[in-house]
Amino acid sequence: MKRIDVVELYVKKRIEKLEETQGEYKVNAKEITELKDVLDVINQTQPNVKYASVGKING
Template structure:
């Protein structure tokens, strides 16, 4: 299941509501475009798991200590 941000969910629902109210009169087109821009920014700032992966910390072994690695 895809994780969804609370802000992202709010923006999606707000766009849906405005589009339903909009109808054929195009009352809220500017607001809808701004909200879609917000969604684009949210999607660009989501980190991919491969980028967030924690690198394993190097643990020194007894041999490394003796041989000075």
């Protein structure tokens, strides 16, 4: 597993935990927003998997 995948997984799980515990007072809203921004950056920096691997054409 790549390092960025581990970070992405951690951030997603952290968001889930915060959303479970925030309740009606939205006490974790700021932290959740910041973590979602981190996920956006991760998603923007990851190459598109469909086009990332360029293989040798057998001819």
